[in-house]
Amino acid sequence: MKNNLFIIYIASFVLVAAGLKAASAVVLPFLIAIFLAIIVSPLIDKLVVIKIPRILAFLIVVGAIFTSLGLIGSVVIKTINGLLTHLPELQVKFKAFSDELAIYALNYNLDVTPFMQSDLDPNKIFSTLTAFLKGSTEIVGKGFFIFLLVTFMLFEKHIFVQKVEYFETKNPQTKGMVDTFTSNLKRYLAIKFLASIATGMIVFIGLEIIGVAYAPLWGVVAFVLNFIPTIGSVVAALPALLVAILLNDISTAFYTFVLYVVVNITIGNFIEPKFLGKGLGISTLVVLLSLLFWGYLFGLGGAFLAIPLTMSLKIALDANPNTKFIAVLLSDKVEK
Template sequence: MAKPIITLGGLKVVLMFGMLVIILAGIKVAADMIVPFILALFIAIVVNPMIRRLERIHVPRVLAITLVISVIIFLVVLLLAYLGTILNELTRTVPQYRASFISPLQAIDPWLQRAGIKVSVDELFKYIDPNSAMTLATRLITQLSNAMSSIFLLLLTVIFMLIEVPQLPIKLQQLMSRPEVGMVAIQRALDSVSHYLVLKTVISLVTGLVVWIMLIMLDVHFAFVWALLAFSLNYIPNIGSVLAAIPPVAQVLVFSGLYEALLVVAGYLAINLVFGNIIEPRMMGRGLGLSTLVVFLSLIFWGWLLGPVGMLLSVPLTIAVKIALEQTEGGKSIAVLLSDVTKS
């Protein structure tokens, strides 16, 4: 009797991969709806330890949530107002930088000709239109004002999540076939993600502050914007700090010269060396439990699936997936592949 071409086990694997593809396709299509929920969830995870500390000093939970969210809203309003002022300043000053941008191009033109690279500086000059930059800055200001409503809706979602936290364990236990094992796994995932996010937020805040001070000392324009960029991109593993350094270095190189640009590069290298290689590993303690390759691949995967927010949250999302896989017999082998065996 002839053997079947596809065994039952093989068919099961094919079906599982098919379902996975369908689920991922659905998540990608619905990313606009899913991303705000995921972002609100992780903000709630970061904020919840503050709420619990206030509860320990006998502050009612609702009042504690109100106080913390009020402070966040106040800081967000100040931040957006300041960013709006900076973007208005950028709109006014862009035209006077046109000549400064063209001069370096004209200086390197002879070198390009000797190297056999034929580039017309006059043609490039036509593409440098200050009106386009002003239009872009105006559009950014408009988007910034429109973002206010989205931010308040996001914070409203966070508030309801924080209110629901005390009742959540009871509801989850009723849904599980093995409540004790399931709750241990959920608590472990929450502790790991909370540990990572809280420490990463503190490190990112300090990194942004140090970058701001460094750029002010070097008299770099729009230092606050670049510091905010350093804070935000510090959440992206491996390449975030490099991406944050590119715009200010390019600005200084074009408008101030090579020597000043090298100083900015040296400043970023020193900050990333101290925070990325010394302070952060010590504060993170035993590590993330993920291999370096997995961290980088997760950055690409979550960025493709969820966009920029996926890149920012790639590590905690992968940690949560790894812990979930460890709870099933079929997923344990995949969890081992994701883990850093030298730290297990």
């Protein structure tokens, strides 16, 4: 009987995952809107407390967000335009650098030519970068639709609260689940946002001092990719290191590498865990697997939402005695 139940769980999981992937164009904006509404809602509530009408409080918060994004976007676009003008030069220099590296390796009887022609092919690298930018553009392109979803969610917040109270009469665990989810999500995103800002600012200032080109862009990239756990900060360092090698020299690239290592170790391994405390109860292995899983389902957006989505899934599974064992598998500890 238990084996049959386990098979049913696996089959249901596969069907749900396939459905989510097929409907990702609709599901992803909806999920982003939910998380944004949860983040923005407390800011609006604080303005309402000081006697500002809710509609005006909403416009103030949204206006501040869009103004900040506009300022950052203008800097990024200006920097990207400058980068695009030097793209042919970068490709030529990268080809020369890879050839020199292959010759250097041959002195030690290492033939890295196949690796250079496949994994380090300039056309492949820059096409991957283009695909990444395209994925980011698709998310931004749905911004207006997401904005409408967030607007209606915020205006129907009181109705949602009433629905939670109703379901609590049917299942006493409902309110606890919702409160746990929202409090953990707000805490995680607030700390992650502040840590990402600190990461981006330090990277930008450090690269400016070192003399790496397009430092504002790499600072924004470090800020954005820091939201992707574990691998985001590593990926953010690669383009800056590549530009430092091609447009500067090895010593500049070394200082750039040291800067990223120090920033990521200090903020990612000490400051973030200190403020997160016990964290969200998800094991490190599950974090990595969640990046692969949600990234497969929703692409780049899934990678950014991997932790909140996995946390939501864990809370839901933990509430049901029949699926609690799955929540234990996702957890970073076992409560006896």
